Amino acid sequence: MKTTNDEKNMNYDYEHMDSDALKKRILAYRKMSEAMTRAAEAIKQKGAKA
Amino acid sequence: MNYDEFKNHVEENIKGFLDESYENASVQINTVIKNNGRELDALQIRKEGETITPSIYLNDIFKNYEQNGDLDKVMQQIADTRVAADRTQLPISIDDITNFDSIKGKIDCRLLNMEKNEEYLKDRPFTQVEDLAVVYSIDLGGNETDGKMSTVITDNLMGQWGISTEELHSVAMENLENSDSKFMSMRDTIVALMFPDMDPSDPQIDMMLPPMDPDKAMYVLTSDDKMYGAKLLLNTEKMDDIAEKLGGDFIVLPSSVHESIILPNAEGISREELEGIVQSVNSTVLEPQDFLSDNVYCYDAQAHELLRADHYEEKAAEKVQMAAVGEKESAYGAKEAFEAKEPGAEKKDAHRERKSVKAQIAEKKDIISKTAAEKANPLKNHQVEK
Numbered sequence: 001m002k003t004t005n006d007e008k009n010m011n012y013d014y015e016h017m018d019s020d021a022l023k024k025r026i027l028a029y030r031k032m033s034e035a036m037t038r039a040a041e042a043i044k045q046k047g048a049k050a
Numbered sequence: 051m052n053y054d055e056f057k058n059h060v061e062e063n064i065k066g067f068l069d070e071s072y073e074n075a076s077v078q079i080n081t082v083i084k085n086n087g088r089e090l091d092a093l094q095i096r097k098e099g100e101t102i103t104p105s106i107y108l109n110d111i112f113k114n115y116e117q118n119g120d121l122d123k124v125m126q127q128i129a130d131t132r133v134a135a136d137r138t139q140l141p142i143s144i145d146d147i148t149n150f151d152s153i154k155g156k157i158d159c160r161l162l163n164m165e166k167n168e169e170y171l172k173d174r175p176f177t178q179v180e181d182l183a184v185v186y187s188i189d190l191g192g193n194e195t196d197g198k199m200s201t202v203i204t205d206n207l208m209g210q211w212g213i214s215t216e217e218l219h220s221v222a223m224e225n226l227e228n229s230d231s232k233f234m235s236m237r238d239t240i241v242a243l244m245f246p247d248m249d250p251s252d253p254q255i256d257m258m259l260p261p262m263d264p265d266k267a268m269y270v271l272t273s274d275d276k277m278y279g280a281k282l283l284l285n286t287e288k289m290d291d292i293a294e295k296l297g298g299d300f301i302v303l304p305s306s307v308h309e310s311i312i313l314p315n316a317e318g319i320s321r322e323e324l325e326g327i328v329q330s331v332n333s334t335v336l337e338p339q340d341f342l343s344d345n346v347y348c349y350d351a352q353a354h355e356l357l358r359a360d361h362y363e364e365k366a367a368e369k370v371q372m373a374a375v376g377e378k379e380s381a382y383g384a385k386e387a388f389e390a391k392e393p394g395a396e397k398k399d400a401h402r403e404r405k406s407v408k409a410q411i412a413e414k415k416d417i418i419s420k421t422a423a424e425k426a427n428p429l430k431n432h433q434v435e436k
Contacts, residue, residue, distance in 0.1 A: 009096065009100075009101050009102075009103070009144075010101060010102045010103070010144060010147065010201060011092065011094055011102075011103050011104070011105045011201065012102060012103070012104055012105065012190050012199050012200060012201040013104070013105055013199070013200055013201065014104045014105075014106075014131070014135055014192070014197045014198075014199050015197060015198055015199075015200070015277060016192075016197035016198065016277075017276055017277070021337075022243060024335055024336070024337065025243065025276075025306075025308070025309075026240055026243050026244060027335050028305055028306065028331050028335045028336060029236060029239060029240055029270065029305070029311075030240065031330070031331045031334070031335055032236075032268070032303065032305065032311055032327060032328075032331050033236050033268060035327040035330065035331070036268065036313075036319070036327065039319045039323055039327065040317050040318070040319065043317070043318045043319065
């Protein structure tokens with residue numbers, strides 16, 4: 001943002017979550033969830049072998 | 051047409067795609083530094099007499115042009131974006147913005163990665179929280195569907211207000227406490243995004259989702275508008291509510307600057323493994339501008355504090371050590387664990403070999419409190435009763 005004493009002008013951002021951003025968020029959640037499930041399964045199996 | 055040619059073409063011809071109200075508008079393209087080290091080219095079309103103007107970033111628009119090849123279509127889209135901003139009436143004027151008392155109710159905040167924003171933070175006030183930076187913005191209105199308007203507060207503007215960063219932070223935190231947020235299970239969050247018009251309890255939904263273990267509780271914390279929702283980690287009231295719901299301290303996986311994933315406990319997964327999961331998602335799915343952190347965090351409900359997980363572990367180890375010190379004190383009846391011994395003290399120690407019953411009970415109590423300190427650490431393996 002630029003504000004100067006001379007111009008006193010300001011710029012702003014206009015942001016929204018478009019469909020691409022939405023898809024990427026869903027993908028991130030699913031990857032996180034799946035990775036956690038795999039890690040927990042690996043621990044269960046380690047425990048079972050021990 | 052390369053990118054420089056594209057920018058020149060836009061600057062020289064965009065008024066041809068706008069109505070006569072833009073006849074005397076000034077058209078400028080300025081390079082601005084955005085979060086996470088990005089440099090973007092902002093197109094600003096300012097009508098006569100306008101003091102607040104939207105920035106339209108050309109970098110991604112050029113990528114769209116490269117994909118579809120229709121220059122006139124892209125130019126019209128830029129023009130439509132500018133006109134759409136006109137239709138959205140800003141609730142405040144430039145005079146309001148430069149008057150702190152008029153604007154303080156609109157002060158918002160965002161959480162960013164400190165290291166990746168060294169340049170960005172040079173002329174913006176911020177507050178450090180672990181390896182993250184809280185920056186401040188003005189909420190100019192809008193909505194989730196059409197878009198949210200905002201501007202990040204600079205040192206220049208803060209100087210015009212005549213306030214300190216601490217005062218700015220205090221106002222932002224107060225506004226944050228009063229803001230809306232969403233704290234939902236991972237499943238419900240995904241359902242709300244994928245099937246917004248369906249009833250979340252509809253059994254058909256689970257047939258369309260990947261299998262989710264109901265015992266592996268994961269939650270998503272974000273703002274109502276889902277923009278820059280990681281800031282909710284600074285809302286201690288909200289964080290304390292979550293701690294109460296989950297039964298104590300909890301783990302935070304930084305999903306992006308827009309939301310955080312909350313785990314009641316690690317279920318035996320080590321901090322390093324959790325960090326690996328976060329880093330993998332960050333590097334494969336996340337857009338660079340949305341990156342928040344590769345680290346894992348924990349919320350200490352007693353201290354009302356967000357800590358990086360390695361710092362949380364250090365603090366937990368200190369608590370265990372203090373509890374052990376307490377155990378030593380009661381066993382030997384003296385505060386000698388960390389104090390230098392007096393000459394001849396060894397002879398006195400020899401007489402203390404047999405513990406009294408009272409000392410043995412005190413020892414057992416301290417073992418219990420040490421165990422409780424360990425159990426409260428969500429990074430250790432324990433089950434939270436649901």
